[in-house]
Amino acid sequence: xxxxxxxxxxxxxxxxxxxxxxxxxxxxxxxxxxxxxxxxxxxxxxxxxxxxxxxxxxxxxxxxxxxxxxxxxxxxxxxxxxxxxxxxxxxxxxxxxxxxxxxxxxxxxxxxxxxxxxxxxxxxxxxxxxxxxxxxxxxxxxxxxxxxxxxxxxxxxxxxxxxxxxxxxxxxxxxxxxxxxxxxxxxxxxxxxxxxxxxxxxxxxxxxxxxxxxxxxxxxxxxxxxxxxxxxxxxxxxxxxxxxxxxxxxxxxxxxxxxxxxxxxxxxxxxxxxxxxxxxxxxxxxxxxxxxxxxxxxxxxxxxxxxxxxxxxxxxxxxxxxxxxxxxxxxxxxxxxxxxxxxxxxxxxxxxxxxxxxxxxxxxxxxxxxxxxxxxxxxxxxxxxxxxxxxxxxxxxxxxxxxxxxxxxxxxxxxxxxxxxxxxxxxxxx
Ligand SMILES: Cc1cc2nc3c(=O)[nH]c(=O)nc-3n(C[C@H](O)[C@H](O)[C@H](O)COP(=O)(O)O)c2cc1C
Numbered sequence: 001x002x003x004x005x006x007x008x009x010x011x012x013x014x015x016x017x018x019x020x021x022x023x024x025x026x027x028x029x030x031x032x033x034x035x036x037x038x039x040x041x042x043x044x045x046x047x048x049x050x051x052x053x054x055x056x057x058x059x060x061x062x063x064x065x066x067x068x069x070x071x072x073x074x075x076x077x078x079x080x081x082x083x084x085x086x087x088x089x090x091x092x093x094x095x096x097x098x099x100x101x102x103x104x105x106x107x108x109x110x111x112x113x114x115x116x117x118x119x120x121x122x123x124x125x126x127x128x129x130x131x132x133x134x135x136x137x138x139x140x141x142x143x144x145x146x147x148x149x150x151x152x153x154x155x156x157x158x159x160x161x162x163x164x165x166x167x168x169x170x171x172x173x174x175x176x177x178x179x180x181x182x183x184x185x186x187x188x189x190x191x192x193x194x195x196x197x198x199x200x201x202x203x204x205x206x207x208x209x210x211x212x213x214x215x216x217x218x219x220x221x222x223x224x225x226x227x228x229x230x231x232x233x234x235x236x237x238x239x240x241x242x243x244x245x246x247x248x249x250x251x252x253x254x255x256x257x258x259x260x261x262x263x264x265x266x267x268x269x270x271x272x273x274x275x276x277x278x279x280x281x282x283x284x285x286x287x288x289x290x291x292x293x294x295x296x297x298x299x300x301x302x303x304x305x306x307x308x309x310x311x312x313x314x315x316x317x318x319x320x321x322x323x324x325x326x327x328x329x330x331x332x333x334x335x336x337x338x339x340x341x342x343x344x345x346x347x348x349x350x351x352x353x354x355x356x357x358x359x360x361x362x363x364x365x366x367x368x369x370x371x372x373x374x375x376x377x378x379x380x381x382x383x384x385x386x387x388x389x390x391x392x393x394x395x396x397x398x399x400x401x402x403x404x405x406x407x408x409x410x411x412x413x414x415x416x417x418x419x420x421x422x423x424x425x426x427x428x429x430x
Pocket of ligand 1: 050052053063102103104105106132133135153181210279299300301302303304332333334335338354355356357359
C-alpha cells in the first residue's frame with residue numbers, strides 16, 4: 001500500500017500543503033527586480049515603457065542604478081543590534097521610515113486603478129505619499145482615499161493663476177510638504193514613448209492592437225471612465241481629444257520663463273516645508289536655500305529629463321558638503337533595494353524618495369503590489385542596518401560606506417587650468 005500510486009499522490013499533496021501553497025507570484029517575489037518582471041508581464045510594451053523608460057539613450061537612468069551598486073558597505077560587527085530604529089524626523093515631521101513614496105504621474109496608463117490603489121497602500125503603511133500634479137485622478141479624489149500623510153508635487157505651469165490655484169488646493173487637502181519640481185522646463189525626449197506612439201489618453205492603433213488584445217485586463221482598465229488625462233487641470237484643458245504627451249507639455253507645462261524669482265513667489269504662498277526637486281549641483285542647492293526652500297531633492301527625474309546628467313548618488317556627496325545641516329536633502333533616483341536606501345543615507349541624505357520601485361508594484365498588482373514593495377524595502381533596510389551595525393538612522397554616516405573619492409567633486413564647476421607661463425626664449429645658460 002505504501003508504494004501505491006494513491007498513497008504516493010497523498011504524500012505528495014501532504015508535502016505540498018506543508019510547503020505552503022504560494023499561488024500569488026507576489027508572495028514569492030523576493031526583490032523589486034522580481035516585481036519589475038511581474039509588471040512587465042502584466043503590461044503591454046507601450047505601458048511598461050512609460051514607467052520603465054527614460055530619455056534619449058537612458059544613460060543617466062542606467063547610471064542611477066549602477067552607481068548605487070558602486071557604493072560598498074563597511075560593516076562593524078559585534079555591535080548590539082537587538083533594536084533597530086528606522087524612524088526619523090525632518091522639518092517637524094515624525095516619519096516611521098527614512099523614505100517616502102515620490103511623485104509618479106500617469107499611473108492609470110499602467111492599468112488598474114492608477115494612483116488610487118497606491119495612495120491606499122501608503123495609508124495602510126503610514127508612509128507619506130507624494131501626489132503628482134500629473135496624476136490621472138484629481139488631488140481631491142486621491143485625498144479621499146488617503147489615510148496617511150500626503151505631500152504635494154507641483155509643476156510650475158505657464159500660468160501663475162493655475163499654479164496659485166494648485167497651491168491653494170494642496171492646502172485644502174492638507175498636504176504637509178510642497179515639492180516643486182524644477183527640472184521640467186522642457187520635457188525630455190523619450191525614445192521608447194516616441195516609438196510606441198504614446199499618447200494621453202492612450203490610443204489603440206494598428207501597431208499596438210495585438211498587444212491590447214493580449215493584455216485585456218489592462219485594456220479594459222484604461223477604457224474605464226473617466227477618460228485618462230491630467231485631471232488636476234480638467235477645468236483648464238479643453239476636451240478629451242487624444243493629444244500626444246509632448247504636445248500637452250509644450251502647450252500647458254513648458255514654462256520657459258521660470259526663474260528663481262518664481263520660487264520666491266511660491267514661497268510667499270506656502271508656509272509649510274518647501275522642497276525643490278531636481279537639484280544636481282552644489283550651486284543650485286545653495287541658491288535653493290537663499291530663495292527660502294527648506295529642502296532639495298537631489299534628482300535627475302529618474303533619467304527622464306536631461307540624459308547624461310550625473311547619477312544622483314554621484315552628485316550627492318558634494319551637495320551634502322555644500323548645504324551641510326542647513327537643509328533637508330532628499331535622495332531620489334535608482335533606488336531598488338533597502339541597501340540603496342541605507343547607502344544614500346550613509347552618504348548624507350536625510351530622506352530617500354522611491355520612484356519606479358513603487359510604480360512596478362502598482363503595475364504588478366495595484367494596492368497589494370505597492371504594499372509588497374514596501375515590505376521588501378523595509379525588510380532589506382533593517383537587514384542592511386543590522387548587518388552594518390548601524391542601529392538608527394542618525395547613526396548611518398559616511399563611516400559605513402566607501403565610494404569613489406572623485407564623487408566629492410561631481411557636479412562642481414571647474415575653471416580651466418591656467419596655461420603654464422611660457423618662458424620667453426632667452427639665452428641658454430650652460
Ligand atoms: C512614470 C513616471 C512618472 C513620473 N511623474 C513624475 C511627476 O509627475 N512629477 C515629478 O516630479 N516626477 C515624476 N517622475 C520622476 C520621479 O518622481 C522620480 O524622480 C524618479 O522616478 C526617480 O528615479 P527612479 O524611478 O529610478 O527611482 C516620474 C517618474 C516616472 C517613472
